Amino acid sequence: MRVEFSFTVALLQVSTVVSVLLRRRIKGQGMCWDTSSFLCRRMKSWSVLLLLSLLLLSPPLARPSSSAPPSLLSLLDSPLALHLLRLLDRRQEEVEARSRDDGGEEGAFRGRRDEPPPISIDLTFHLLRRMMHMDKMESQREQALVNRRIMDEVGK
Amino acid sequence: MMTVPPRAQLLLLLVSLSSRMGLSRYIEDSDASDGLYSLLSLEQKREAEDFIFRRPLRCLDMLSTEGSFTFGASRPQLACATFIIAEPNEVISLELSDVNIDCSAGDFIKMFDGWVLKGEKFPSNQDHPLASHQRYTDFCSSSAAGSTSRSSQNVAMVFFRIHGANSGFTLTVKKLHNPFPCNIMSQSPEGSFTMVMPHQRRNCSFSIIYPVEIRLTELSLGQAKSNELIPQKKVWSACSGSGDYVELLGGNGVDTSHMFPVADLCFSLSGLAQMKIGCDNSVVRLVSSGNYINRVSFQYRLLERDELPKASENSLDNFCSVE
Numbered sequence: 502m503r504v505e506f507s508f509t510v511a512l513l514q515v516s517t518v519v520s521v522l523l524r525r526r527i528k529g530q531g532m533c534w535d536t537s538s539f540l541c542r543r544m545k546s547w548s549v550l551l552l553l554s555l556l557l558l559s560p561p562l563a564r565p566s567s568s569a570p571p572s573l574l575s576l577l578d579s580p581l582a583l584h585l586l587r588l589l590d591r592r593q594e595e596v597e598a599r600s601r602d603d604g605g606e607e608g609a610f611r612g613r614r615d616e617p618p619p620i621s622i623d624l625t626f627h628l629l630r631r632m633m634h635m636d637k638m639e640s641q642r643e644q645a646l647v648n649r650r651i652m653d654e655v656g657k
Numbered sequence: 658m659m660t661v662p663p664r665a666q667l668l669l670l671l672v673s674l675s676s677r678m679g680l681s682r683y684i685e686d687s688d689a690s691d692g693l694y695s696l697l698s699l700e701q702k703r704e705a706e707d708f709i710f711r712r713p714l715r716c717l718d719m720l721s722t723e724g725s726f727t728f729g730a731s732r733p734q735l736a737c738a739t740f741i742i743a744e745p746n747e748v749i750s751l752e753l754s755d756v757n758i759d760c761s762a763g764d765f766i767k768m769f770d771g772w773v774l775k776g777e778k779f780p781s782n783q784d785h786p787l788a789s790h791q792r793y794t795d796f797c798s799s800s801a802a803g804s805t806s807r808s809s810q811n812v813a814m815v816f817f818r819i820h821g822a823n824s825g826f827t828l829t830v831k832k833l834h835n836p837f838p839c840n841i842m843s844q845s846p847e848g849s850f851t852m853v854m855p856h857q858r859r860n861c862s863f864s865i866i867y868p869v870e871i872r873l874t875e876l877s878l879g880q881a882k883s884n885e886l887i888p889q890k891k892v893w894s895a896c897s898g899s900g901d902y903v904e905l906l907g908g909n910g911v912d913t914s915h916m917f918p919v920a921d922l923c924f925s926l927s928g929l930a931q932m933k934i935g936c937d938n939s940v941v942r943l944v945s946s947g948n949y950i951n952r953v954s955f956q957y958r959l960l961e962r963d964e965l966p967k968a969s970e971n972s973l974d975n976f977c978s979v980e
Contacts, residue, residue, distance in 0.1 A: 632719040
């Protein structure tokens with residue numbers, strides 16, 4: 502029993518380390534902040550699933566209640582398993598929510614981070630005002646020409 | 658007593674019904690058009706309607722009239738922009754045609770819903786109905802939908818980069834009527850305007866890229882309790898984030914969210930309230946909760962150099978002076 506217990510604990514520790522390493526590696530590459538990265542979402546789910554499967558497949562922890570090997574369903578009652586399942590569920594919800602609000606309000610924070618700097622022109626206000634003024638003069642000249650044409654036609 | 662025969666009655670009915678279909682419609686049409694224009698004969702009118710204003714487009718250009726503008730690159734132009742501005746109650750419709758660029762070589766033509774100046778956008782991200790990435794229409798990404806664009810306010814921009822010497826395109830600008838304009842850039846440093854926000858939860862800005870003296874002549878907000886006259890000195894009192902108010906902003910960029918509020922009003926006003934804003938950009942902003950119909954009328958005139966308010970010694974570095 503003692504051997505089994507220590508074996509299980511060791512297995513859990515290994516799987517936790519592996520999943521953390523996986524996540525760290527992905528975060529380092531910046532992939533996890535990009536919602537369009539399907540691979541990132543997959544990897545996160547896989548790490549949790551790996552943990553869960555190892556937990557289920559490993560020899561059962563010491564149970565005071567019965568000596569018979571407990572069924573898979575009863576294993577899911579263990580608090581660790583429940584916590585992992587909840588985590589998986591939350592991740593799924595997050596993923597769905599992200600795919601829904603692609604350009605929405607919730608994406609405001611994310612948008613600021615992801616948004617490339619806008620294509621911009623460094624024009625001073627003085628130049629902008631001059632351009633507006635010149636254009637106004639030009640359009641007034643054009644309008645004067647059109648008016649003169651109309652007046653010429655009407656006058657005939 | 659004279660009785661009207663049934664045949665005459667029927668004829669009268671037919672005439673009255675058909676009177677709406679004939680000459681009366683022509684009269685309606687004439688009334689709608691310009692006074693002088695209606696004096697032209699039908700042939701002359703047809704000639705005038707075919708007339709589209711055309712001129713070449715420059716690398717850095719400002720357009721305020723409808724027409725067709727053709728850009729032809731004689732040499733590579735890597736950073737070009739066209740600013741387009743219309744009347745406050747108009748929106749701009751852009752269309753690209755005869756496009757001859759090489760998208761794979763890095764050429765692009767992007768239409769933007771608003772103006773971008775020194776990295777700042779007008780209207781700001783919070784004030785614009787579309788998300789930031791939706792405001793760009795890239796011709797190279799989808800040539801079908803990427804060749805037309807309609808702005809949400811009276812300003813729009815086109816950015817383009819063309820490497821090839823004989824490449825070019827034609828930009829057609831049309832203006833469409835907008836009955837309740839929100840987010841307006843003023844074309845001139847003097848004028849007047851009335852902003853109306855009918856039961857919409859939107860924040861609207863009227864931006865004047867000049868130092869101006871603004872006079873609010875009328876203000877009608879939802880939560881007015883009475884029409885009492887307020888003495889001049891109490892006019893500019895702080896509104897503690899209440900639902901509907903008008904604020905005046907001053908700053909040195911076009912993004913209203915980066916500008917400093919210099920005053921706000923949250924009660925109705927029947928007198929005159931005025932303020933001098935000696936900033937590069939002066940903005941009147943109407944904040945509406947959507948519960949009421951809000952209306953603000955104001956006049957503005959350019960401040961001459963000697964009329965600019967003096968900057969106080971304790972003022973913030975980037976902030977312009979206000980009086």
